[in-house]
Amino acid sequence: MNRSTLAGALKSPLERAMEQPQVSAVVPIYNEVESVPLLVERIANVLQQNSFSYEIICVDDGSTDGTTELLRQLAQSRSDLKAVVLRRNYGQTAAMAAGFNHAQGQVIITLDGDLQNDPADIPRLMAKLDEGYDLVSGWRKERQDAMVTRLIPSRIANWLIRKVTEVKIHDYGCSLKAYRSELVRDMNLYGELHRFLPALAFIEGARIGEMPVQHHARQFGKSKYGLGRTFRVLMDLATIFFMKKFLTRPMHVFGLFGLFAMLLGIGLGGYLTVLKLGFGAAIGDRPLLILAVVLFLTGIQLFSFGLLAELAMRTYHESQNRPIYRVREVVSSKAE
Ligand code: UDP
Ligand code: MG
Numbered sequence: 564m565n566r567s568t569l570a571g572a573l574k575s576p577l578e579r580a581m582e583q584p585q586v587s588a589v590v591p592i593y594n595e596v597e598s599v600p601l602l603v604e605r606i607a608n609v610l611q612q613n614s615f616s617y618e619i620i621c622v623d624d625g626s627t628d629g630t631t632e633l634l635r636q637l638a639q640s641r642s643d644l645k646a647v648v649l650r651r652n653y654g655q656t657a658a659m660a661a662g663f664n665h666a667q668g669q670v671i672i673t674l675d676g677d678l679q680n681d682p683a684d685i686p687r688l689m690a691k692l693d694e695g696y697d698l699v700s701g702w703r704k705e706r707q708d709a710m711v712t713r714l715i716p717s718r719i720a721n722w723l724i725r726k727v728t729e730v731k732i733h734d735y736g737c738s739l740k741a742y743r744s745e746l747v748r749d750m751n752l753y754g755e756l757h758r759f760l761p762a763l764a765f766i767e768g769a770r771i772g773e774m775p776v777q778h779h780a781r782q783f784g785k786s787k788y789g790l791g792r793t794f795r796v797l798m799d800l801a802t803i804f805f806m807k808k809f810l811t812r813p814m815h816v817f818g819l820f821g822l823f824a825m826l827l828g829i830g831l832g833g834y835l836t837v838l839k840l841g842f843g844a845a846i847g848d849r850p851l852l853i854l855a856v857v858l859f860l861t862g863i864q865l866f867s868f869g870l871l872a873e874l875a876m877r878t879y880h881e882s883q884n885r886p887i888y889r890v891r892e893v894v895s896s897k898a899e
Contacts, residue, residue, distance in 0.1 A: 582667075583667055583668065583669055584615075584616040584617050584618045584667060584668045584669075585615045585616045585617060585668060585669050585670060586610060586615045586616070586617040586618075586668045586669075586670050586671075586672060586685070586689070587617070587618050587619075587620055587662075587666035587667060587668030587670070587671045587672070587744070588606050588610070588617065588618070588619045588620065588672045588673075588674065588682075588685070589620045589622070589659060589662035589663060589666055589671055589672065589673045589674075590602065590606075590619070590620065590621050590622065590662070590673070590674055590675070590676045591622050591624055591655050591658030591659050591662065591673075591675070591676060592621055592622060592623055592624060592626065592630055592634070592658070592676035593623075593624040593625065593626055593630075593652060593655070593658070593676075593787055594626045594627065594628045594630060594784060594787075595626070595630060595676040595677050595783070595784055596626070596628045596629045596630045596633055596784075597782075597783035597784060598676060598677050598678045598782070598783050598784065599621070599630060599633055599634065599637070599676060600633070600637065601678060602676060602678055602682070603619055603621070603637060603641070603644055605678075605682045605683075606619055606674075606682040606685070607619065607641075607643055607644075608682075609682045609683055609685055609686065610682075610685065613685075613686045613689075615686075615689070617643065617668065618643055618644075618645060618666070618667065618668060619643055619644045619645070620644075620645045620646075620647060620662045620665050620666055621634050621637075621638075621644065621645070621646050621647070621676070622646075622647045622648075622649065622658040622659070622661045622662045622665075623646060623647070623648045623649060624649050624652050624653060624654070624655070624657070624658040625649055625650070625651040625652030625653065626652075631648055634646040634648070635648070645665060647661050647662060647665050649661060654755065655755070655757060655787075656752050656753070656754065656755050656756055656757040657752070659673060659752065659757050660752040663747045663748075663752075666744065666747075667744075668744060669743070669744055670689060670692060670741055670742065670743060670744065671741070671742045671743075671744050671747050672685055672688065672689075672739075672740070672741050672742075673738055673739065673740050673742075673757075674738055674739045675738045675739070677781055677782075677783070677784060677786075678779060678781075678782055678783070679707070679778055679779050679780070679781055680701065680737075680738055680739040680776065680777075680778070680779075681739075681776065681777040681778075681779065683777070684701065684739060684774075684776040684777060685741075687774060687776075688701070688739070688740075688741040688774060688776075689741060691741070691772055691774050692741050692743065692772075694772070695770060696769075696770045696771065696772035697742070697743045697746045697764065697769035697770050697771070698740065698741070698742050698743070698746060698760070698761060698764045698769050698770070698771045698772070699740065699741045699771075699772040699773065699774055700732050700734070700735075700737060700740045700761050700771065700772070700773050700774075701734070701737040701738075701739035701740060701773075701774060701775075701776035702732065702733045702734040702737060702773050702774060702775045702776060703734050703736075703737050703776060703778035704733075704734075704775040704776075704778075705777075705778060706734075706778050707778050707779055707780035707781075708780075708786070712789055712790050713786075713788075716790060716792075716793040717734075717736055719793075720735070720736070720793060720796050720797075720800075721733065721734060721735055721736070723797075723800060724758075724759070724762070724800060724803075727800055727803065727804045727807075728759070728761075728762035728765065728803060728804075728807060729765070729807075730761050730762050730765045730771055732761060732771065732773040733773065734773075735758045735759065735761060735762075736758050737776065737778075738757075739776050740760065740761075742760075742764070746764055746767065746769050749767045749889065750763045750764065750767060753802075754795070754798070754799050754802070755792070755795050755796060755799050756799055756802075756803075758796065758799075759799060759800075759803050762803050762807065763803070763806075765807075766806060766807055766810070767889050768888075768889040768891070809872070809876075810876060810879075811876065811880075811887050813869055813872030813873055813875075813876055814869040814870065814872070814873050816869070817865050817866065817868050817869030817872060818865075818866055818869040818870075820862075820865050821861075821862045821863070821864070821865030821866030821867075821868070821869055822862065822866060823862070824858045824859070824861045824862030824865060825858070825859055825862025825863060825866065826862070827858050827862075828854075828855050828856070828857070828858030828859030828860075828861075828862055829859060831851055831854060831855035831858065832855040832856075832859065834851075835849070835851060835852055835855060
């Protein structure tokens with residue numbers, strides 16, 4: 564436990580609630596020097612006008628265009644802004660994770676640092692959360708990005724993600740989202756998994772909502788992504804698929820397929836053995852022999868893989884004291 568969490572633990576719940584802002588706006592920023600001052604100003608205005616207590620957390624993801632210095636100055640002069648400066652460029656997901664770790668608000672709002680998302684949508688997202696959701700995702704209904712490199716791949720990716728994750732929202736890539744902070748603490752981010760946060764949240768049992776939001780064309784700087792991202796997203800999708808299906812019971816899947824393949828291999832092998840020994844048939848050049856051998860070996864591999872996956876999953880849960888369930892609330896008439 565480091566010093567700040569120790570201090571946090573020593574405070575009474577009331578004290579902590581008093582200093583906990585209602586909203587933490589988390590913004591990953593990589594070389595967006597022209598946008599940053601405007602962005603911070605707009606977020607602050609919207610939140611003040613709607614009388615939310617808030618903090619803005621700008622995560623500088625290894626910028627090289629002067630964003631770092633600018634953020635440093637801004638954060639020194641404004642009490643509502645915290646700048647988290649990463650040592651190098653880690654990518655948007657890691658930058659968001661850093662922001663989450665420094666956010667103290669009851670609700671965490673993420674948005675892009677390039678002004679493509681509109682802070683004016685934040686109060687509506689908050690209202691929607693209050694309807695009983697744990698996560699509300701923005702939907703860029705009229706998205707202002709390049710057609711071929713962005714919109715088309717994104718449409719295909721969204722369709723695939725929807726099929727695989729069964730989280731029925733339209734636009735996974737939209738950064739503008741609102742989360743209850745407990746939810747964010749339960750999720751671990753790797754790779755480019757930030758777009759799968761709704762799916763990860765769903766795995767953690769969250770209620771997920773969606774709401775159309777505004778989207779503007781980029782005014783300054785340029786996009787950090789191109790077509791290459793699609794492939795990384797696909798790989799991450801495979802991970803999510805695995806996590807969702809097998810996180811707590813890999814043996815059910817791998818073991819079952821393994822056993823099935825093994826039994827089939829043994830059956831075919833037995834049949835060939837009978838032919839050979841009982842009837843003296845030549846089996847050396849039969850494709851069936853190859854099939855029997857392949858099935859048997861594949862079966863053993865899948866089965867052992869299932870066992871290893873079981874071990875890995877146990878380590879995953881136990882090493883971080885991750886329960887295999889999530890409690891929404893505990894109702895009891897006794898005082899705690
Ligand atoms: N970003 C980041 N680290 C990176 C790449 C991007 O923090 O390595 C930030 C970027 O500054 C922006 C957000 O992530 O605030 C989204 O990036 P971008 O606007 O380039 O993506 P697009 O909107 O084109 O999908
Ligand atoms: Mg953008």
